[in-house]
Amino acid sequence: MCGIAGIYFLTDKSSSVETVKKKVNGALKHRGPDNQSDHSFKNCTLFHARLTILDLSSDSNQPFLDPKQQKGLVYNGEIFNYKDLQPEISNLKTKGDVEVLFKLFEKENINCLDKLNGFFAFAFFDSQKDELHIVRDRFGVKPLYYFIDNEKIAFASELKALLELIGPQELDHNALHAYFRLNYISGKQTIFKNVFRLMPGEFISVKKKEIKIERWYKIPVEKKNNTIKELLTDAVKIRLHADVPVGCFLSGGLDSSIISALAKQEHNNIHTFSIGFADEPYFDETEFAELVAKHINSSHHTFKLKNTDLLENITPFLESIDEPFADSSAFNVYVLSKYTKQHVKVALSGDGADELFMGYNKHKAELLSRKFSSKALSPLVNKMVNVLPDSRNKKFSNKIRQLKRFSKSVNLEPDERYINWACISSEKEVNNLMLGKSDHSFNDLFNEAFQQKDFNPVNYADLKIVLADDMLVKADRMSMQHGLEIRNPFLDYRIVEFAMNLPENKKISNQGQKLILKESFRDLLPTRIFTREKKGFELPLWKWLKHELKSDIEKKWLNEKIIKEQKIFNYEGVQKLKQKLYSDNPGDSPAQVWALIVFQNWYTNFKDFIRTNS
Secondary structure, three states: OEEEEEEEEOOOOOOOOHHHHHHHHHHHOOOOEOEEEEEEOOOEEEEEEEOOOOOOOHHHOOOEEOOOOOEEEEEEEEEOOHHHHHHHOOOOOOOOOHHHHHHHHHHHHHHHHHHOOEEEEEEEEEOOOOEEEEEEOOOOOOOOEEEEOOOEEEEEOOHHHHHHHHOOEEEOHHHHHHHHHHOOOOOOEOOEOOEEEOOOOEEEEEEOOEEEEEEOOOOOOOOOOOOHHHHHHHHHHHHOOOOOOEEEEOOOOHHHHHHHHHHHHHOOOOEEEEEEEOOOHHHOOHHHHHHHHHHHOOEEEEEEEOHHHHHHHHHHHHHOOOOOOOOOOHHHHHHHHHHHOOOOOEEEOOOOHHHHHOOOHHHHHHHHHOOOOOOOHHHHHHHHHOOOOOOOOOHHHHHHHHHHHHHHHOOOOHHHHHHHHHOOOOHHHHHHHEOOOOOOOOOHHHHHHHHOOOOOHHHHHHHHHHHHHHHHHHHHHHHHOOOOEEEOHHHOHHHHHHHHOOOHHHOEEOOEEOHHHHHHHHHHOOHHHHHOOOOOOOOOHHHHHHOOOHHHHHHHHOOHHHHHHHOOEOHHHHHHHHHHHOOOOOOOHHHHHHHHHHHHHHHHHOHHHEEOOO
C-alpha cells in the first residue's frame, strides 16, 4: 500500500520536473511514510511513497528498476497470490510482491493481469521501447487520477500530487453539481476539467506516442461452483499474510463480524477494533462489536469518542480531503484508522458485502416497491408522514425520513427510483443552491448501469458507483492518511464474480437480506448479530452542526461575504438550507450542509491549484 505518481513527455519539449520533485514526494508522503523516492528516465519520471507491508528491506523500495535501469515500476497495492506466481519467475532477489509484479509484467505485459488476485494501481515504463502502461485494479480499490494534453501524460494516486506536476486547473461545475447530488463525485469525471479517474479494470498504454485507454477486466457471466464459505475463508486467509501486525475492523455488523471470526480461525491472537460515541447512545454500536469479540475471543479495542474529540479531529480530517467527498462516515473511518494504526499496520474490513449481497435499506425498499402497483400509496403515505418531523438523529424520526423518501420513489421507473435512493439532494435542491446550472445529464451515470443485461442492475450500479466512488474512496483516503492499509476480503475477484452471478433470491427476499451470508456463517457468530436491525456507520452530524460547529459555519464556511465573493453559490439558497438545519425538522439538511462545509474547506486548501477565467 503506497502512493504513486509519474509524468511522461510526448514531445521533445520535455520540461524539467526537478523543481517539483520535492512537492510531489511531499504530497504522497502520508500514503507511504516509510520511504519516498523518484527516478527519471530521458522523458519519464516515476515517483513512489512506500508503506512497508511485505519484505521490509530496502530491496523492495520503488521505483523498482531492472539492473540496467532501463525499466521501472511504481506500484500501489498488494498481490495476495504472489507466492503462487513465484514459480513462473526465475532469479528473484526479494521476498515481496513488487519484484513478482515487475518481472511478470516485463514478461507478459497486460496479459498477466488476469493472474493477479489483489488490488493495485501501477505504472510500468520501458525506456528501450519507449512504452508506458498505467493499470487500475478490477473494482477500483486503489485510486488513479490522470491528465493528458498535447505535451504529456501525468498520473497520481491523489489529486494534489498530480496538480503539483501539471499546475492549476479549472473547476468542473458539472462535477460539482453531481457532487452535491450524491455527496461525492462519481464516474470518470473529477472536480477539475481535463483531470480524470482511470476507471476500475482499465489501463492506459502509450506506444510510439499514441495513447490508448482500454478495459482489461469485465465480470464474467458464468455460474460458479464454489461455496461462499470456502471462497471467503480463503480470501481472509491470504489477506492475513504480511510482515507487519494485522488486525480487523469490527463494527458489530454482520460483514465485519464474519471477517473477524474467519480471521480468528487463522490467527489465534487476532486484534479487533471498533469506534463508538460516548455522548451519543443512538449512534453507538460498540456493544455489538464487543459481543462478537467476546464470542470469538479476539483481543478487542474499543475507541469511545466524546464530543470534545470532534473538535480535536475535525480540522485535520477536513485538511486531509484531497477531492470534495462528503460521506460524513468518512470521519468515523478517519478516527478509527488513527487509533488502529497505533496497534497494527494492516486492517481487514467488511467493505463490499452490502453492495454484493443486497444489504442496504434501499435494497429492502426496492423489493417493497415492486409489490406496489397502485398509485394510491404515495398520497396515503404522504398524508400520514408529511406532518411529522424527520431526521437521521433518532430512530422514529429516521423512520419517518425513510417513509417520505419511499413514498416519493415507489412509483418511479427502476433507474429513477435508484437515483432517488442514492442521492442526498434532488436536482431542484442543487439548482437552488448553485448559481450555475449543470449542462450534463446526471442520470447518464445511472442509466448506463441499468442498461446492461447480464446482472441485476441494482447490484451492478452499486458495484460501479456506490462501492467504487464512495465506499472504497472513503476507506482508502481515510486509512492512508495514517499509513494504515485496509484489505477487503469480500472484494476478492472470485467472490465478486460468485456474488454477481447469484440469483437475487439468494441475497434478498421477504425473509431478509444477505441471506446466503447468514445461512453460510450462522455457526460462527452470536444469534443477535443475525437478527439486529441494519444501521449505517453514521455519526451525530445534526447535533454537531447545530452546536459544536455552528460558530465555524457562520463565521468561516458559510459566511455571507465568503459565499458571495466565491460566485459559485446562491446565498439565498445557502441561507434557506441553514434555516432548515437549525429547525426541528431538518430532513437531510445536515448531510447537505456537510457537503458545503467539506467543499468550502477543500476550496480554501486548493485555491492555489484552481485556475479561473477572470
